[in-house]
Amino acid sequence: TLNLLSSAPNKKSLPPGPLTFPVVGNFLWLRKSLSELEPVLRSLHARYGPMVTLHIGSQPAVFVASPTLAHEALIHHGAVFADRPPPSTTVRLLSSNQKSIITSSAGPTWRLLRRNLTAEILHPSRLRSYSRARTRVLNMLGAELKSQPGGVVRVIEHFQYAMFCLLVLMCFGDWLEEEQIKQIKEVSRRLLLNQQRFNVLNFWPWLSKLVLRKRWKELYELRECRKRVLIPLIRARLKAKQEQLSKAKENRNDGNGDWIVPYVDTLLDLELPEQRKLEEDQIVSLCWEFLSAGTDTTSTALQWIMANLVKYPEIQERLYDEIKSVRMAYLKAVVLEGLRRHPPAHFVLPHAVKEDAELGGYTIPKDAIINFMVAEMGWNAEIWEEPMAFKPERFLNSGGGGEASGFDITGSREIKMMPFGVGRRICPASGLAMLHLEYFVANLVWQFKWRTVAGEEVDLSEKQEFTMVMKNPLRAQISSRN
Numbered sequence: 001t002l003n004l005l006s007s008a009p010n011k012k013s014l015p016p017g018p019l020t021f022p023v024v025g026n027f028l029w030l031r032k033s034l035s036e037l038e039p040v041l042r043s044l045h046a047r048y049g050p051m052v053t054l055h056i057g058s059q060p061a062v063f064v065a066s067p068t069l070a071h072e073a074l075i076h077h078g079a080v081f082a083d084r085p086p087p088s089t090t091v092r093l094l095s096s097n098q099k100s101i102i103t104s105s106a107g108p109t110w111r112l113l114r115r116n117l118t119a120e121i122l123h124p125s126r127l128r129s130y131s132r133a134r135t136r137v138l139n140m141l142g143a144e145l146k147s148q149p150g151g152v153v154r155v156i157e158h159f160q161y162a163m164f165c166l167l168v169l170m171c172f173g174d175w176l177e178e179e180q181i182k183q184i185k186e187v188s189r190r191l192l193l194n195q196q197r198f199n200v201l202n203f204w205p206w207l208s209k210l211v212l213r214k215r216w217k218e219l220y221e222l223r224e225c226r227k228r229v230l231i232p233l234i235r236a237r238l239k240a241k242q243e244q245l246s247k248a249k250e251n252r253n254d255g256n257g258d259w260i261v262p263y264v265d266t267l268l269d270l271e272l273p274e275q276r277k278l279e280e281d282q283i284v285s286l287c288w289e290f291l292s293a294g295t296d297t298t299s300t301a302l303q304w305i306m307a308n309l310v311k312y313p314e315i316q317e318r319l320y321d322e323i324k325s326v327r328m329a330y331l332k333a334v335v336l337e338g339l340r341r342h343p344p345a346h347f348v349l350p351h352a353v354k355e356d357a358e359l360g361g362y363t364i365p366k367d368a369i370i371n372f373m374v375a376e377m378g379w380n381a382e383i384w385e386e387p388m389a390f391k392p393e394r395f396l397n398s399g400g401g402g403e404a405s406g407f408d409i410t411g412s413r414e415i416k417m418m419p420f421g422v423g424r425r426i427c428p429a430s431g432l433a434m435l436h437l438e439y440f441v442a443n444l445v446w447q448f449k450w451r452t453v454a455g456e457e458v459d460l461s462e463k464q465e466f467t468m469v470m471k472n473p474l475r476a477q478i479s480s481r482n
């Protein structure tokens with residue numbers, strides 16, 4: 001009783017929500033993925049308003065569904081709401097103790113790592129330099145699709161592989177052989193597929209170390225495997241850089257210099273705020289983050305967009321005509337509509353506040369997890385007419401003059417949707433993701449006509465995996481346009 005009384009004032013000022021769940025219930029909540037909670041949250045929001053608190057375990061989790069409150073938190077009080085909750089034991093293990101952008105708390109190391117990625121790799125002028133890698137991957141994807149018997153393609157595995165290759169080439173250099181890419185892909189898949197199983201290790205880690213010893217061993221083994229694959233690539237770049245340096249010193253530039261700057265090179269150069277270079281392990285987890293943050297998100301988005309182009313042939317034909325006449329506004333509108341209607345992440349990654357903060361008249365305590373509901377905002381009927389329909393045209397007026405490019409995806413003035421998040425933690429690669437989506441959608445529609453497979457329909461049902469994917473993956477009948 002004493003305990004309850006002393007914590008009462010704080011609890012009271014949290015956003016409202018059902019106060020208690022039975023203990024067993026709690027355990028189930030923990031295991032349910034956030035998206036399974038979405039329908040529950042929807043009814044809780046209807047009852048309690050745009051901010052709801054669930055007491056998950058001992059930690060309050062606040063869910064924000066209103067674009068206005070998200071703007072207030074992430075833009076107006078951006079510095080306060082930019083932190084992350086402490087990572088789980090397994091995440092800590094795989095991120096070399098939070099040496100990754102996603103997991104680090106909002107301090108000098110996070111700023112440095114994030115700035116390195118945005119300035120050295122994701123800057124528009126740099127993005128142009130990776131065009132050779134894009135062409136190589138597009139040709140590979142086109143050849144794979146063409147080789148499917150009867151022209152019937154199940155796209156998702158091909159899309160995933162294409163996005164993965166592209167990021168591997170940006171990370172380690174575009175001279176890499178396909179055999180090397182396949183090795184990395186193999187470990188990556190295994191880690192991803194086992195994520196749910198490894199998550200369980202985080203509930204009472206001391207207990208799981210006794211009961212789930214084999215699973216812990218598997219996790220350690222996969223981490224080793226990841227090192228075995230990546231460290232030779234990192235060392236090869238270190239050597240190449242040293243050779244280049246000595247050539248430059250001796251003034252014997254043979255013109256065989258590199259075409260591009262791979263991400264790993266920038267990490268080898270980087271100095272942490274405490275004036276020390278990154279350790280090999282930390283470079284491994286940063287490269288890993290680069291590959292895994294961008295593969296499923298982008299390939300899922302691409303699949304959803306292509307699914308809508310198959311389902312609505314008139315949209316596909318209009319897109320084809322506009323590409324033919326080199327008008328790209330509609331292309332951008334199609335991609336934006338895809339991200340609004342089918343955001344790969346239905347929630348941004350969990351946020352936290354550095355100190356107790358206020359939002360919408362309630363207190364957000366330091367130990368709370370704050371979730372922003374991406375899909376709900378994109379489907380908000382007060383902002384979007386017929387929100388569940390796929391209508392790219394809605395973006396053509398957003399900038400005036402029929403230009404979709406005027407739409408502000410950063411939400412800095414006002415949030416209408418936030419597929420990449422907004423504010424200081426906004427996806428640093430939103431520009432790269434948009435470029436890749438526009439590039440592949442345009443080329444796939446340019447090269448092939450996409451139709452439904454005879455006797456089948458495109459089913460837009462969702463299923464939560466690492467991202468929100470198509471429950472029944474897209475299959476399409478393709479034929480060459482020329």
Ligand code: HEM
Pocket residue numbers: 101102103114167289290291293294295297298301343344345347348349350419420421422424425426427428429430432433
């Ligand atoms: C369609 C594709 C993508 C979508 C929808 C997407 C979405 C997101 C979202 C919602 C967040 C969380 C924002 C927050 O916590 O407030 C995020 C963070 C992040 N994304 Fe992306 N992303 C995509 C592609 C990529 C790519 C291609 C990369 C890397 C090459 C990438 C790297 C990151 C990183 C490093 C963060 C963490 C930022 C931080 O914590 O400071 N993403 N992304």
